[in-house]
Amino acid sequence: MSFDSLAEIKVQVETPDYDSGNLQSILSEIKFALEQLLQQNKTHCIDLRAMPWSPGEETRLEEYLGRGEISVELNALGKSSFYETRFSGIWIVTHYNQQDEIIGKLIEITYMPDMIYAQYEDVKNSLERLQQP
Amino acid sequence: MNKKTLFELLQQQGITRRGFLKYCTALTSLMALPPAMIPTVAKALESARRPSVIWLSFQECTGCTESLTRSHSPTVEGLIFDYISLDYHHTLQAASGAAAEHAREQAMKDNYGKYLVVVDGSIPLADPGYSTIAGISNLDMLNETVAGAAAVIAVGTCSAYGGLPHAAPNPTGAVSVSSLIKDKPVINVPGCPPIPTVITGVLAHYLTFGSIPELDELGRPKVFYGQSIHDRCYRRPFYDKGLFAETFDDEGAKKGWCLYRLGCKGPMTYNACATLKWNQQTSWPVESGHGCLGCSEPNFWDAGSFYQALSIPDGDYARAAGYAAAAGVAVGAAAGFVHQKTKSTAVAQHSEISVDDFSLNKD
Amino acid sequence: MELFSNANDFLLWVRGDAFNIALSIFVIGVIIRVLEIVLLGRKKEYSEPRGSEWGPGLKNIVSRSVADSGTFKRAPFVIVVGYIWHICFFIVLLLFVPHIELIHAMLGIKWPGLASQFIDASTVVAIAAMLGMLWHRLTHPVLKFLSTYEDYLVWLVTFLPLLTGYIAFHRMIAPYPLALGLHILSVELLMIVFPFTKLMHAITLFIARWYTGATMGRKGIES
Numbered sequence: 011m012s013f014d015s016l017a018e019i020k021v022q023v024e025t026p027d028y029d030s031g032n033l034q035s036i037l038s039e040i041k042f043a044l045e046q047l048l049q050q051n052k053t054h055c056i057d058l059r060a061m062p063w064s065p066g067e068e069t070r071l072e073e074y075l076g077r078g079e080i081s082v083e084l085n086a087l088g089k090s091s092f093y094e095t096r097f098s099g100i101w102i103v104t105h106y107n108q109q110d111e112i113i114g115k116l117i118e119i120t121y122m123p124d125m126i127y128a129q130y131e132d133v134k135n136s137l138e139r140l141q142q143p
Numbered sequence: 144m145n146k147k148t149l150f151e152l153l154q155q156q157g158i159t160r161r162g163f164l165k166y167c168t169a170l171t172s173l174m175a176l177p178p179a180m181i182p183t184v185a186k187a188l189e190s191a192r193r194p195s196v197i198w199l200s201f202q203e204c205t206g207c208t209e210s211l212t213r214s215h216s217p218t219v220e221g222l223i224f225d226y227i228s229l230d231y232h233h234t235l236q237a238a239s240g241a242a243a244e245h246a247r248e249q250a251m252k253d254n255y256g257k258y259l260v261v262v263d264g265s266i267p268l269a270d271p272g273y274s275t276i277a278g279i280s281n282l283d284m285l286n287e288t289v290a291g292a293a294a295v296i297a298v299g300t301c302s303a304y305g306g307l308p309h310a311a312p313n314p315t316g317a318v319s320v321s322s323l324i325k326d327k328p329v330i331n332v333p334g335c336p337p338i339p340t341v342i343t344g345v346l347a348h349y350l351t352f353g354s355i356p357e358l359d360e361l362g363r364p365k366v367f368y369g370q371s372i373h374d375r376c377y378r379r380p381f382y383d384k385g386l387f388a389e390t391f392d393d394e395g396a397k398k399g400w401c402l403y404r405l406g407c408k409g410p411m412t413y414n415a416c417a418t419l420k421w422n423q424q425t426s427w428p429v430e431s432g433h434g435c436l437g438c439s440e441p442n443f444w445d446a447g448s449f450y451q452a453l454s455i456p457d458g459d460y461a462r463a464a465g466y467a468a469a470a471g472v473a474v475g476a477a478a479g480f481v482h483q484k485t486k487s488t489a490v491a492q493h494s495e496i497s498v499d500d501f502s503l504n505k506d
Numbered sequence: 507m508e509l510f511s512n513a514n515d516f517l518l519w520v521r522g523d524a525f526n527i528a529l530s531i532f533v534i535g536v537i538i539r540v541l542e543i544v545l546l547g548r549k550k551e552y553s554e555p556r557g558s559e560w561g562p563g564l565k566n567i568v569s570r571s572v573a574d575s576g577t578f579k580r581a582p583f584v585i586v587v588g589y590i591w592h593i594c595f596f597i598v599l600l601l602f603v604p605h606i607e608l609i610h611a612m613l614g615i616k617w618p619g620l621a622s623q624f625i626d627a628s629t630v631v632a633i634a635a636m637l638g639m640l641w642h643r644l645t646h647p648v649l650k651f652l653s654t655y656e657d658y659l660v661w662l663v664t665f666l667p668l669l670t671g672y673i674a675f676h677r678m679i680a681p682y683p684l685a686l687g688l689h690i691l692s693v694e695l696l697m698i699v700f701p702f703t704k705l706m707h708a709i710t711l712f713i714a715r716w717y718t719g720a721t722m723g724r725k726g727i728e729s
Contacts, residue, residue, distance in 0.1 A: 031380060055178035057171075062417040064377030064399075065430060086162035105165050111423055113169040116178055129160035360681070361512060371682055385603055385621040404607055411517070411683045440683070441514045447521070453686070454604035455611040456525040457518075467530035471537025478538055479545025486546065 032067055033074075036117075043119035044099055053120035075100060082126055088113075092123050149350070150189040163188075170351065173344045175366040175415065187351045194350055195250050195258040197288055198232035201281040202274045202308045202317055203264030207299035208234050210336035211343070213422075227346060230258075233276060244277050247288065255291040259349060262320050265301040265308045269316030285323065294328040294355050295320055298342055303331035303362070304441040311445050321362055328355050331362035335438035338419050341367045361441070363413065372409035372435045375417035378402065396432060406450040407434025414439040513684035520687045520694070528694035535701025536709060543713055556726030566719025567712055583642055591635035594628040598671070601625065622675070629672050636665050656703055663699045666692035 036056065043054035058068065081093035088107040095102060101123050105114035147155075153163055167185040171178060200208070212235075229235070230250035233243055250258060262285065267273035271280030279287075289295055297320040300306040308317035321329045332345055345364055348356045356364040373379060381387070381401040388395035388402055401407070412435050416427040428435055434450075437443040447457030510516040573585045599605060603619035610616035640661055643649050670689040672678075679685040699705065722728070 032377070055181075057178050059172050059424065060175060060177075060418055062375040062377050065426075067377070084161060084165075086159055087165055090165055105169055107169075114165070114172045116168070116172075125161055125164055129164070131160040135159075371677075373682075374677070383622045385619045387603060403603065411514070411681075411686065413681065441512050442518060443514075446514070446518055451611065452604060452607035454608045456521045456529075456608075456690075458522040458526045460526055460529055460612065463526035463530050464533050467533035468537060470530075471534040472541065474534065475538040475541025476545065478542050482542060482546050 032061055032063060033071055036061065036071065037074075040100060040117065040119060044097075047099055047119055047121070053118065055119070056117040058115040058117060072102065075102065084125065090125075092126060147192070148189065149191045149193065152193075170347050173340055174348050174351070174356075175344060175419075184351055187353075191350055191353065193228045194293075195228045195230050195254040196261060196346070197230055197247055197250055197258055197292075198235075198261045198263075199281075199284060199288060200232075200234055200276075201262065201264030201266050201285070201302070202315065203299065203301050204307075205234055206336040207263040207342070208232070210334075210339045211298075213339050227259075227350060240277060244279075251288065251291050257293050258291065259294055259296060259346075260288050260292040261296045261298055261346075262302040263298045265305045265315075265317035265319060266323060267308070267315035267317055269314070273315040282323070285320070289324055289327055292327055294330060294349070295324055296330045296332060296345060296349075297321065297362075298332045299337055300333045300335045300438060300441075300443065303333035306335065307444055309442075309444075329362055330355055330358065330364060333361075333363065333368075333439040333441075334414060335436075335443075337439070338367075338415055338421065340419050341415060359413070361413075363439075367415040367419075368413040368439065370413065370415075372412045372414055372417055372429070375415075376409055376429055377417065378429060391432065399432075402429060402432075402434040404452050405434050406448060406452060408437030408440070408443070408446070408449075408453060409435040410453055412437040412440055412443075513681050513687065517683040517687040517690075520690045524691065524694055528697040532697040532700055536706070539701050539706055540709065540713070543710070548717075551724065555724045557723045559720035559723050562723025563716040563720035566722070567715045570715045570718075584639075587635050587638050587642075591632055591639070594632035594635065595668075597628040598625055598632060598668070626672075626675065629668060629675075633665070633668050633672065636661065636668065659699065660703050660705055663692075663696045664705070667696055 039054075039056060043052075043056075046052040046054065061068070076096035078094035078096045078098060081091065084090040084092065088105070088110070090103065090105045092101055092103050094100070099119060099121065101118040101120065103114075103116045103118055103123055103125075104112060107113045150163065153166070158166075164181070164185060167181050167188060168178070170188070171181045171184045174184075176184070198208075228250075231243065231247040233239070236243060236246070238246060264274075264281075266281045266285060268282065271282060274281045276284060297303045301308060301317070302320045305313075305317050305319045305322075308315055309319070321331065330345060332342055334341070341364075344367065345356065348354075348364070356366060359365050359368055361368075373382070376382075378399060378401050381399070382403055386395065386398075386400040387404045388400045389404055390396065391405065403410075407429065409429065416435070417429070420427045420430070436449050437446065440446070447455070451457065510519065578585055597620065600609075600617075601620040602622070602625045606616055606619050643653055643657065643661075667689065670685070670692045674682070674685040674689040677685060679688070696705070700708075
């Protein structure tokens with residue numbers, strides 16, 4: 011048997027209930043960012059891969075934030091998934107590479123993640139293509 | 144070959160602005176910069192050019208290269224073939240012998256003053272014959288190659304501090320890159336091996352900003368080596384509560400308590416394992432239940448047992464104390480003897496006098 | 507640092523050779539001082555004993571820990587702060603887990619430690635107590651007159667381990683190996699100075715109190 015990536019190896023990870031304090035601190039960061047978004051229209055972004063997670067902690071955060079009304083899939087240099095959590099204004103963004111490995115994971119506190127908007131350069135490119143005979 | 148900017152290269156491949164931004168996001172995360180830096184990274188990358196990289200392997204075990212080729216974000220293939228120009232790496236390249244050496248010389252000539260030199264492995268000074276490539280001694284090849292380099296990246300503890308070959312009694316006279324190269328910036332990326340994403344992160348920093356990241360006093364990039372394992376460890380709360388595993392299979396170990404007593408060197412080790420983790424962020428040594436060995440620190444191999452708590456002295460203190468006790472008893476007994484002698488002499492010289500001796504009218 | 511190429515080399519030396527040197531001086535010094543006292547002996551007592559020696563001797567070791575009211579009235583500050591200092595110091599010394607590990611490795615005995623916030627608080631109190639004591643010594647005219655350089659030296663070598671320990675624990679000096687190395691070095695300094703100064707009271711107090719108690723006991727006097 012051979013595997014191309016770690017994700018193919020089915021391992022059941024048991025996750026004891028560690029409390030490293032990461033969850034509380036990240037939740038208070040999110041709360042503060044939401045206030046800022048409402049009051050000053052300031053967006054915020056947290057790199058989830060820069061957190062010293064204990065086993066299972068990241069999953070617990072995702073379970074707590076849950077899934078909301080909208081999710082978007084992007085296909086550029088591999089897949090990317092954007093979804094709003096059950097708390098409106100809090101988005102979870104996951105970027106994958108062409109091998110389906112996670113290359114970036116973020117929490118965005120914003121009305122809409124910037125990358126979902128059509129990009130100026132791309133729109134310009136579209137017009138150029140349409141203008142070609 | 145190096146004329147096109149990275150952005151132009153991506154555009155040529157039909158990658159959209161969204162794709163480019165996604166790449167920038169991944170790269171920002173890889174460089175351990177905050178997400179707020181993504182626009183800055185994007186701006187820098189629009190005009191970034193592929194740097195030429197020459198990789199030299201000296202007294203090493205190839206573990207660092209193994210680690211790098213398992214780096215995944217962005218894939219090392221992508222990084223090597225698209226975004227840097229890896230012109231010489233004698234383990235990875237197909238060519239060998241004169242053709243390989245020619246590739247190195249050509250890259251040096253074409254990019255004089257601008258290329259990066261990555262070194263893994265230490266350099267033997269005791270006898271150049273301990274390690275040679277194409278008949279050239281490691282020291283000569285290093286000096287010759289570094290002469291036209293913009294900067295040197297010492298990958299792995301061997302090239303950063305001498306590493307295992309440097310361990311006592313250091314038979315090959317192994318030394319680090321930074322002890323030989325004084326006139327070029329040397330970036331140390333220690334670890335045995337270093338975290339693959341740290342290697343690529345440092346390359347990415349140079350690729351993006353065309354400069355070297357901020358370094359600590361041991362020449363390590365602060366973004367990756369700025370905090371100790373202990374400070375970022377998810378088991379830290381157990382240390383503070385005084386809850387420790389005493390053996391590798393007791394209740395404490397099963398509950399994931401602190402590994403300090405089992406010899407964890409986390410408090411003195413500066414590295415990014417606790418956040419970046421290993422094997423595509425699956426786990427890292429402490430998470431898998433073993434204390435940190437301190438592999439990104441100088442002389443970690445000679446710093447006493449991996450399984451002894453950091454607070455325990457690592458000399459032969461029992462022997463020292465034994466000799467000291469013997470010496471103490473000998474000197475103490477001699478001193479006691481001298482004092483007793485003094486005392487008995489004083490007693491012997493003691494003479495009795497009567498009231499008459501104090502008579503005021505002696506005559 | 508010129509002697510050491512980096513902080514890790516410094517820590518290695520402090521944990522290795524320097525510790526062996528300090529430990530040797532400490533052991534030699536303490537044994538010489540104790541043997542000097544014990545071997546000198548006491549004059550043979552020919553009188554009929556009116557009581558036992560051992561019981562009162564041992565009792566005196568404990569009972570003398572409580573200051574009599576006269577002494578207390580004369581120097582309440584020294585006694586209260588002295589007590590606070592000694593208690594906090596022993597909490598830090600004996601109940602901090604890295605210290606317990608050291609004792610376990612050297613003597614083979616161990617006991618449970620305290621959570622680090624208690625150690626931290628005790629360290630702060632101990633440091634404050636020592637600063638208070640120094641201030642008292644410098645402002646009290648009689649105490650100041652009686653103080654010699656040895657008193658200040660003893661204060662310093664006792665204060666440094668507390669201060670450097672606090673700094674190392676809170677990682678106030680970077681890199682950590684330097685902070686830890688300075689802490690261990692300060693303890694080594696204490697170990698070297700210990701046998702030849704008033705710090706020996708930590709050992710001689712038992713001998714002195716036992717002798718007093720035993721002499722009194724033999725004479726049948728309550729001590």
